Amino acid sequence: MPTAPRSVELKLTGLVSSLRCCQLFTGLSPEDLTAIAGFTQVLRLAKDDYLFHEGEASRGFYVVQAGAINVHRVSAAGKEQVIHVFRMGESFAEAALAAPTGYPANARAVEPSAVLLIPKAPILELIGRRPDLALRMLGSMSAHLRVLVGALDDLTLKDVESRLLNWLVKHHRGARAGVIQLPGTKRVLAAELGTSSETLSRTLARLRDGALITVAAKTITVHEPARLVAMLRRNLGEG
Structure with a gap:
């Protein structure tokens, strides 16, 4: 055969x-x-x-x-x-x-x-x-379903800066040496955050100019995680 x-x-x-x-x-x-x-x-x-x-x-x-x-x-x-x-x-x-x-x-x-x-x-x-x-x-x-519930929670963060801060804080917890691997291109990250690439770039630039992060092609390095958390809490009216 x-x-x-x-x-x-x-x-x-x-x-x-x-x-x-x-x-x-x-x-x-x-x-x-x-x-x-x-x-x-x-x-x-x-x-x-x-x-x-x-x-x-x-x-x-x-x-x-x-x-x-x-x-x-x-x-x-x-x-x-x-x-x-x-x-x-x-x-x-x-x-x-x-x-x-x-x-x-x-x-x-x-x-x-x-x-x-x-x-x-x-x-x-x-x-x-x-x-x-x-x-x-x-x-x-x-x-x-757990992903959907998480997405609904994220949508309660109305502005792009808060959504980005929330994303950085969550992903920093599992990052090695504070280096977060991006999920594909920045356009993909923008889609996940429900915003445009241009708005994401401007928001990243503000955090970078504040020496909170460093942005590379495929990574974001977090330098001041405590300050990111404080910013997020302030945006949410919790601090």
């Missing part, structure tokens, strides 16, 4: 490796991962290409293989509100598998990206046979 072409084997191996990097599939057996990889599709997006639009019928859910995907909604007034920017190894849109109204938001690549589409019919069939996978997906959706 002829063996599969080498290119097909390599593609399958690459898909299995990408799926294994996703928390949703961590711990699955090689057989399960190979089965899922067998019906997974690779979608390549240029910067600003849309993966799906709000209300579009669900084709399945997604795992970011490379790049970054901005999931957002647009208000009646035309204002875009970013829900989350998903990056390599993260899954999203699992909830749409069971939603009769389709995708609840829009998804757009913020840089050249590769996304794995896990098609709806075969994954639902697998979930029906594997309750443990269903529990994993519930856990993933719970994590997405």
